[in-house]
Amino acid sequence: MTDAPNPSAALIVIGNEVLSGRTQDANLRYVATRLGEIGIPLREARVIPDVAEMIVATVNELRARYDHVFTTGGIGPTHDDITSECVAAAFGLPWEPHPEAWAKMAASYQPGEFNAARQRMATMPRGAALIETTVTVAPGFSIGNVHVMAGVPRVMQAQFESLAPRLKGGRPVVSRAVHAAKLPEGRIAEGLAAIQARFPALDIGSYPYYRETGSGVAIVAKGTDPAMAALAIAEVSALMTSLGAMPVQGEPPS
């Protein structure tokens, strides 16, 4: 085990459809969960429209600030798919046919069907490393510390899993949880703050829940040391008991 800090990551969700409310984003949670598991915790996410200046500025801001930047959306064949050329512009690189992607895509279509729109999906920043999957012939790509993936969740997930073994991760972020019914946050808050103060290396979160089967509060401790997280949650359990509640290990049933 090393004490070096984990690498950091940001996610850029690109697409008018998420900002208009048409589409419920499903990529943030997937990427966040998987990045935690491989020890590259997600520090920030942004949802931005299909606007070139915005994509270029956001990519440049975040690639300077975090070890990895992931993007989802905007790499299809239509006019609103502009992520790839914007990433090239952000890096100041030519946006040009990627020989390997071009050859594979050309071979996958019937004669005459590899048209200008589809050729755009084989056009990338010079030097891009392909992110290939069996789900679609159109690849994602990495350039520098920016990883460009599709917006459709099943394609994005396949691309993430194809990419993941190439990422140098850190210590996995683990969580331990306890919950108690009918315990208001306002009653546990003071004792919980004291526990958080004793475990500065952990993120301890308090999350009220409301279920048809009842309401209560869940306390979650996250960090890279499973024993420390378990110890903190044991202290939270004792705190809950001292307040007359009945702590139950783990998250509340969903």
Place this chain on the structure above:
Amino acid sequence: MTDAPNPSAALIVIGNEVLSGRTQDANLRYVATRLGEIGIPLREARVIPDVAEMIVATVNELRARYDHVFTTGGIGPTHDDITSECVAAAFGLPWEPHPEAWAKMAASYQPGEFNAARQRMATMPRGAALIETTVTVAPGFSIGNVHVMAGVPRVMQAQFESLAPRLKGGRPVVSRAVHAAKLPEGRIAEGLAAIQARFPALDIGSYPYYRETGSGVAIVAKGTDPAMAALAIAEVSALMTSLGAMPVQGEPPS
């Protein structure tokens, strides 16, 4: 009808639990949909952790750039609920008991139960306007162009609806859609770009869909002129027919 541009909005989702993947955010889509309906389209969203410097910097960046900024999360009683004091810091305002909120909350608890943790929920930037609901006694608030709401979706939604009549909206953003089964985006892309070019006031998006009942593509035109959106979608329908597809009005069944 006026030609003045609609006011703009940004959303800040505050909470480690969204960035860790523990919690699926449901507030972005709700806020995005409702803001479109009242003519204050959402231009950007950010998901950030419970880190003071990050909250302060993000609030200040976005309140300068957009007409309205909405925040969700971090206004409960526990140690990780720091949104309210961070918004005060962003504005350079004292963070102090709000007389009306304090009185109402104090009256709602049993003697001795309005403790220090709960008192934090009645502590706000000086001059805050309360966002009150019947769902909870702890209010949200507006200060300047920043609207601070809870993270729990049912509370956030009630607060948004309480606030909405006070917001000066613009022309509602409406959408018209058509979809066609078995039509690849790569075949419609060229004609679609030409239609988008003829309707620069509309956002025309292309969204492939994959259902158990079949796959295809949905084309959505959004804007503040319903007749123009309908006209563009009529042109898209004709394009689909010319490509041998069978256009069906509206979004594909979910």
